[in-house]
Amino acid sequence: MWADVFYQLKLDAESAHYDAVQHSHSLARTLAESSSHVLRQAEHATQLFKLKFEETNGAVRLPEFSKRGGLLDSVMPARLELPIALIDANGKLVDSMHGTFPPNSANQAFFKTLSTTGDDTTIVTNPMVEPITKKWQIQIARRLEDKAGKFAGAIVLMIDPAFFVEDYDRMHVDEGGLVMLISRDTGLAIGRVDEKLFISDTMDFVAPADPVSRPEELILKTPVDQTQRIYAFRDMPRFALTAVVGDTTEHALAKYNSQRRLYFVVTVLVSIVVLVFSLLLTRQARRLRESMRESTEAREKLHAAVDASLDTLFLMKACRTGGSGGAIMDFTLVDVNERGASILGYPAAEALGKRMGDMLTHWRSEGFFDKCLAVLQTGEPLEEEIESTVFGERLWLRHQIVAIEDGVAITARNITERKRSELAVRQNQAELQAVNDASPLGLVRADQDGKCTYVNRTFEAITGMPREAALGDGWFDAVHPNDREMLRASLRHLSQTQQAFQETLRCVHPDGKIVWTSIKVAPIVIDKAITGYVGTLDDITLVRKSVMALRESESRLRTIADTLPAMVAYIDFEEIYRFHNLAYEREFSKSGLHVTGRTILETVGEKRYGVLQPFIARALRGETLTFEEEDDGGDYPRTYDVVYIPQLDEDGITVVGFHVMRQDVTAQKREKQQLLRLSQVDALTGLTNRAGFLQKLSETMAACRESGGLMAVMYLDIDRFKPVNDTYGHAVGDALLKAFSARLSNTVRASDTVARLGGDEFTIIMDRISKPEDATATAAKIVHAMQQPFELDGILAHVSTSIGLTYYRNEDVNPAELLKRADSLLYEAKQAGRNTYRSSPALAEVRSPNAA
Numbered sequence: 001m002w003a004d005v006f007y008q009l010k011l012d013a014e015s016a017h018y019d020a021v022q023h024s025h026s027l028a029r030t031l032a033e034s035s036s037h038v039l040r041q042a043e044h045a046t047q048l049f050k051l052k053f054e055e056t057n058g059a060v061r062l063p064e065f066s067k068r069g070g071l072l073d074s075v076m077p078a079r080l081e082l083p084i085a086l087i088d089a090n091g092k093l094v095d096s097m098h099g100t101f102p103p104n105s106a107n108q109a110f111f112k113t114l115s116t117t118g119d120d121t122t123i124v125t126n127p128m129v130e131p132i133t134k135k136w137q138i139q140i141a142r143r144l145e146d147k148a149g150k151f152a153g154a155i156v157l158m159i160d161p162a163f164f165v166e167d168y169d170r171m172h173v174d175e176g177g178l179v180m181l182i183s184r185d186t187g188l189a190i191g192r193v194d195e196k197l198f199i200s201d202t203m204d205f206v207a208p209a210d211p212v213s214r215p216e217e218l219i220l221k222t223p224v225d226q227t228q229r230i231y232a233f234r235d236m237p238r239f240a241l242t243a244v245v246g247d248t249t250e251h252a253l254a255k256y257n258s259q260r261r262l263y264f265v266v267t268v269l270v271s272i273v274v275l276v277f278s279l280l281l282t283r284q285a286r287r288l289r290e291s292m293r294e295s296t297e298a299r300e301k302l303h304a305a306v307d308a309s310l311d312t313l314f315l316m317k318a319c320r321t322g323g324s325g326g327a328i329m330d331f332t333l334v335d336v337n338e339r340g341a342s343i344l345g346y347p348a349a350e351a352l353g354k355r356m357g358d359m360l361t362h363w364r365s366e367g368f369f370d371k372c373l374a375v376l377q378t379g380e381p382l383e384e385e386i387e388s389t390v391f392g393e394r395l396w397l398r399h400q401i402v403a404i405e406d407g408v409a410i411t412a413r414n415i416t417e418r419k420r421s422e423l424a425v426r427q428n429q430a431e432l433q434a435v436n437d438a439s440p441l442g443l444v445r446a447d448q449d450g451k452c453t454y455v456n457r458t459f460e461a462i463t464g465m466p467r468e469a470a471l472g473d474g475w476f477d478a479v480h481p482n483d484r485e486m487l488r489a490s491l492r493h494l495s496q497t498q499q500a501f502q503e504t505l506r507c508v509h510p511d512g513k514i515v516w517t518s519i520k521v522a523p524i525v526i527d528k529a530i531t532g533y534v535g536t537l538d539d540i541t542l543v544r545k546s547v548m549a550l551r552e553s554e555s556r557l558r559t560i561a562d563t564l565p566a567m568v569a570y571i572d573f574e575e576i577y578r579f580h581n582l583a584y585e586r587e588f589s590k591s592g593l594h595v596t597g598r599t600i601l602e603t604v605g606e607k608r609y610g611v612l613q614p615f616i617a618r619a620l621r622g623e624t625l626t627f628e629e630e631d632d633g634g635d636y637p638r639t640y641d642v643v644y645i646p647q648l649d650e651d652g653i654t655v656v657g658f659h660v661m662r663q664d665v666t667a668q669k670r671e672k673q674q675l676l677r678l679s680q681v682d683a684l685t686g687l688t689n690r691a692g693f694l695q696k697l698s699e700t701m702a703a704c705r706e707s708g709g710l711m712a713v714m715y716l717d718i719d720r721f722k723p724v725n726d727t728y729g730h731a732v733g734d735a736l737l738k739a740f741s742a743r744l745s746n747t748v749r750a751s752d753t754v755a756r757l758g759g760d761e762f763t764i765i766m767d768r769i770s771k772p773e774d775a776t777a778t779a780a781k782i783v784h785a786m787q788q789p790f791e792l793d794g795i796l797a798h799v800s801t802s803i804g805l806t807y808y809r810n811e812d813v814n815p816a817e818l819l820k821r822a823d824s825l826l827y828e829a830k831q832a833g834r835n836t837y838r839s840s841p842a843l844a845e846v847r848s849p850n851a852a
């Protein structure tokens with residue numbers, strides 16, 4: 001359609017163009033004729049002048065010729081005031097009007113031609129620029145002769161070409177149309193567009209675009225203005241001019257363009273309509289194809305489904321005696337799937353059209369025919385599961401018989417497997433029943449409302465309630481009245497939380513016997529909803545008795561343990577307190593601790609645990625041990641006697657924990673230390689006695705060995721003490737001993753140990769002396785101090801002392817030997833006359849001023 005439209009438009013365009021050319025050509029012809037007419041009239045005017053000139057023998061003049069109503073006015077309107085000139089035979093300007101002419105034209109070509117040729121013709125020049133007025137002019141000149149026929153001059157008439165194109169209104173040129181005269185020889189052109197006159201000396205044009213069909217058309221090489229036009233021309237051969245008229249393309253093709261727009265609008269509308277219809281048709285066609293494809297697919301699927309179906313499918317039509325209306329004697333197979341055909345033992349194609357009675361041996365004996373007949377006659381479909389013999393094998397079949405038009409459709413499925421599974425399930429259920437009944441636990445199942453749906457034999461035995469009585473809400477009656485509310489509350493809580501619970505409750509037999517049971521109930525949850533409950537019931541009467549006995553035993557044990565003053569605890573292998581008595585609780589509850597369940601480390605803290613850990617490790621290795629634990633964590637330091645006794649497992653080997661017995665012995669220890677201290681003090685003088693001295697000596701020697709320091713030991717004896725005793729009595733002797741002791745203590749350093757070994761013998765331990773001279777100086781000081789008399793209750797006693805002084809520094813000597821060494825030196829001092837000291841020569845020889 002579009003091709004036709006374009007083709008038609010092409011034809012119309014050509015036709016419109018042709019018409020435009022013809023129209024322009026017609027106007028050009030009019031212009032050419034009009035212009036030729038004017039030029040001819042001008043020629044005619046010159047001829048009239050010539051005639052008049054010759055008639056008047058050269059007397060006629062221009063004003064007379066050009067006057068209104070004169071000769072010129074008869075051929076050319078005088079009002080045009082055409083420039084006109086009269087030139088004599090010498091070329092000299094005789095007269096002129098309405099224009100400026102050269103005074104002499106003898107040298108001009110037209111004059112020479114006219115003067116030399118004898119023809120009575122006009123010379124019409126190409127348009128040219130008039131030298132004086134500078135206007136375009138066409139000059140028309142004619143030879144004048146005298147009576148003798150000799151050249152007498154020339155009449156010259158000038159016509160402005162604008163005159164030809166100004167009068168274009170007669171040509172009905174439309175707005176924007178162009179009217180133009182072109183000089184074929186010079187290319188000079190004058191034209192007009194609307195009111196605007198234009199002159200060009202370069203107007204050029206080419207041959208028509210289609211010289212065959214439109215020979216009148218003309219193409220301008222250089223456009224006159226911006227307007228597109230269709231030009232046509234008409235030659236004026238006599239005057240070497242060409243008349244050109246151009247109609248605007250817009251105007252010339254207006255009708256065509258309007259028609260083209262109409263074509264387009266109509267074509268577009270038609271196209272849209274066609275397109276819409278096409279789309280609708282395409283969509284309909286696609287839907288049709290789709291539905292056909294779906295229908296084909298559905299049919300194929302149905303066939304495939306029927307073929308692949310586990311069901312056998314038979315379509316049968318009634319086979320009657322004597323044609324339609326007769327009694328049905330059998331059914332004829334009209335359609336069957338592959339599975340059905342295989343049961344019949346024929347390929348499907350062969351089986352079609354055969355009677356069922358001929359193909360199935362049990363057709364009538366197993367009642368199939370009668371059933372089909374009944375369905376066909378009553379219209380009631382039949383669905384049942386039957387056991388049948390197929391190819392000698394007993395199979396379970398589920399079949400459905402539905403009436404169709406004058407026949408029946410049978411679908412049958414082999415459900416032997418399912419039937420066997422059901423049997424197996426029933427078998428399993430029976431076994432499960434037996435297992436349930438054999439279970440030592442009572443089992444109860446309830447629906448979502450808590451109504452009992454099942455109990456096993458054990459439940460009956462435990463509760464003394466028969467199954468029938470337990471069903472529904474009956475099972476609650478088996479529970480002791482005091483425990484029923486608790487059970488109901490637990491079931492309510494379970495229904496809200498879906499969390500299983502376990503409770504201990506009592507059951508009451510009809511004879512009043514109480515059975516303690518542990519009941520555990522769990523919900524059956526499907527898709528987050530409770531669909532029922534399962535509970536187990538365990539007879540714990542015996543266990544409970546044992547537990548009660550155990551609790552009683554434990555209680556007794558606790559009572560005993562709590563009455564003990566000692567702290568008693570049991571700690572397991574993980575070092576966690578599992579048991580402790582009241583004393584233990586008192587001890588640790590002071591710091592706010594609850595010990596049971598905590599580890600030893602958590603209970604006693606890191607510091608004490610560091611001390612205890614080695615003992616704990618030994619106990620857990622199976623060692624029974626006793627140790628003394630010092631605790632300085634309280635208000636005052638305390639001492640405990642601790643016993644760890646490991647606890648062995650039943651195998652007698654594995655240590656599972658240990659018992660702790662912890663007793664505060666702080667008071668006993670303090671008493672013991674007091675006794676010890678007293679046993680080492682001399683009763684008379686209050687100084688350290690021999691035992692205390694020997695212990696102190698041993699300790700000081702050990703410290704010296706360790707530090708490498710120097711120590712000194714002095715052995716003193718009072719000189720001539722016996723006479724004091726003898727003279728003044730024993731009491732004075734005692735007083736002297738005390739005074740001696742006091743003076744001795746005052747003479748030495750506070751850190752030195754002064755001891756009385758017995759009688760009048762004393763010792764001094766000088767710990768950590770820097771050099772031997774310190775000790776000898778002290779010995780000398782003592783000797784000197786004791787030379788002073790002692791005033792004893794009015795008695796003045798004069799005694800002195802002798803000293804044996806020895807040293808010790810990391811030697812292999814025991815305390816007794818060291819003391820002996822000092823004693824020997826004392827002896828030496830005595831031997832030396834008393835009142836002096838003797839020291840170990842090995843270390844230093846220091847003598848007092850009185851020393852011998």
Ligand SMILES: Nc1nc2c(ncn2[C@@H]2O[C@H](COP(=O)(O)OP(=O)(O)OP(=O)(O)O)[C@@H](O)[C@H]2O)c(=O)[nH]1
Nearest residue numbers: 718719720721722723725729730731733734759760
């Ligand atoms: N009053 C009193 N006398 C005591 C005590 N113990 C011992 N004696 C006496 O002290 C005397 C010690 O005598 P000696 O050291 O042998 O005699 P001495 O007179 O000091 O002689 P020298 O040591 O050789 O100068 C004895 O007579 C003892 O009976 C005591 O506890 N009190």
